[in-house]
Amino acid sequence: MSQYTENGTAKGALSNLTILDLTRVLSGPFCTMMMADMGARVVKIEAPGTGDDTRAFAPMRNDSSVYFANLNRNKRSMTLNLKNPEGKRIFLEMVKKADVVVENFRPGVMKKLGLDYETLREINDQIVFASVSGFGQYGPYSQRPGYDILSQAMGGMMSINGQPDDPPTRVGAAMGDILSGMAVCIGILSAINARSVIGHGQQIDVSLVDTISFSIFAEVLRYFETGKVPERMGNRYAALAPYEAFAASDGDFIIACGNQKLYETLCNKILKKPELITDERFCTTPIRAAHYQEIRPYVEEWSRTVTVEEGVNALLAVGIPAGPINDASMLTKDPHIAEVREMYLPHHHPVVGDMTIIGNPIKMYDTKPSVRTPAPLLGQHTEELLKELLNLNDEEIRALSENGAL
């Protein structure tokens, strides 16, 4: 039974919500992508002419961005010049029909446009006004330019990521953008619920750097408690061993002995060295963790004799957590992740052509997230949305266009 369909016909979980989406690049569009997958009516409002910068982000095909195509599926695009008085008027009219406004401009831009929360709530007190930015809407750094790498650097992530001899190392994906995109989504959905608690919408403020620092809470708590600055440990957890990557004959794989019982099973059934259980260097989890370098050769004496597949299968058969280290090639062919969990879906974009799109990891059994429509061309739905939301006629739309509002 498929839990995730490419062409969802059932109603989406958020199909009662209309979102005016002013976001660009990654953090905001990542949030609204998740909401659009769940059926929200996402109106992507773009600047006339160029639109979202990621329309030109690599990888490109047929002069169209595959990156943009993934992040903006299920959304419709309209162009609107918010600096034009008529464009601004149209936006305010749409706010009356919307549940959510999301933006990721630098703090202060919405106010300068005359579109801050104080203005919008006068028009629609149910509106949820969500902002995501590098450093947040208030505080001494709020006006600084925000980039993912700065949030990883300043939020402490780089200081704990990498091998022990490495310099502080950026996580190889844009975790500041992704974590903050998810956090602002949680904020928006909580504020939607809160309308039934407090009777109105509200403002939400999420920053990349706050969210990154939130995600390394365990390392920060250890620092507060011990006074010792956490260092880069490569693949190790401080408290467990063997619990990292080990060499097989054809690559590396993970063995995760999360507790004493699993270690004993490893010694008895895999390494066939029961004497290691009582060895004074390894006899308890904390003692063993302190001697993790010394346990490695015993494990690799075995693991080097097997392939990754043989090793993982042997360990799983006796209940020891183990797995391969997948690169993108292996990951995208994995029978569980790619096929059954449907994380990679065939997709057709009118300009890009046939491509693979990334599936949604939130499996909702009665309102399946789905990829229904390809990412929009710039302004593809301007006319459709103006008619649908504001009942404008062709002449009114033509006038707006001639006025430079669209």
Add this chain to the structure above:
Amino acid sequence: MSQYTENGTAKGALSNLTILDLTRVLSGPFCTMMMADMGARVVKIEAPGTGDDTRAFAPMRNDSSVYFANLNRNKRSMTLNLKNPEGKRIFLEMVKKADVVVENFRPGVMKKLGLDYETLREINDQIVFASVSGFGQYGPYSQRPGYDILSQAMGGMMSINGQPDDPPTRVGAAMGDILSGMAVCIGILSAINARSVIGHGQQIDVSLVDTISFSIFAEVLRYFETGKVPERMGNRYAALAPYEAFAASDGDFIIACGNQKLYETLCNKILKKPELITDERFCTTPIRAAHYQEIRPYVEEWSRTVTVEEGVNALLAVGIPAGPINDASMLTKDPHIAEVREMYLPHHHPVVGDMTIIGNPIKMYDTKPSVRTPAPLLGQHTEELLKELLNLNDEEIRALSENGAL
């Protein structure tokens, strides 16, 4: 003006929701922590005797876990033996009063307990039943033991994280648990909203490995498009330069020239070498990115002459994104992140004593997330909750206790 108060008095955004929380360790408790910060009534249901394993997780103080104290603030704890028929009956009675059941057992455990979604929805069709697990509720790996490191390995994260000469490297925080905890929170809140769309609750299934693979979407898209397996690049982005860490006289700091204009400003105003703008190795963003090694010496010729603070200030003054690389010590003293954004809050736990708790990064202006009560002792609120939710009297509670149900 403080946007986040330690002792919130206003109503929380989720204060109309009751959550039966069967989760242990990190992914599930991270989700319910966020919901409890927003005022949800979180009933943490623990096995009699030991409770959540993280009650013994380092760092410990006074035999009490600081880690647990952070993750379980604002929750109440009751013990309940779900294998005991009376314990199970009590749980089913509570389901009638609840909005959400969250669990992170290995798939199949809830069914074995007679507490699967099919059973619970017969009792309360509005219930949202959310599961988070290593590999998800269905698929060939669903019965495998799931640990954060396995999700990072199998989900592709390790393959793209680290310096170019490193082996595949685990992210230094438990990103599989954290991302999936946030994803299941989004799923729950969406399903709460969906009750008004479809008229009933539903089942939600989130896995660590799906969520990790979702988070590296950009790298996977690049692989699909180019056929080239993405490699570890340390702190670099493939498409931009200079955009990484550079040496100052007293440490490293980040310079992020996200576009051509910023690069030109760097050459003119900081490096004072306008000839680098037209240098054929550096004249456009893609050409410069291909020659990132050659631009480094020009930047460091300047950056080594300044301190981190001087360098960052000089760059920010001319509008170039820049920032220090904070470790836990610097992060937790940062005037913006720690003080104004309130990411570290003074807190008193009855056993641990005075500690610092990690603040919530989702700033909601009218329903402030807050830390109201310390993490509960095991079973601290069993009696209180049985009275509050089920109107049991002292005698009935004593009988349950003698029966072994609590």
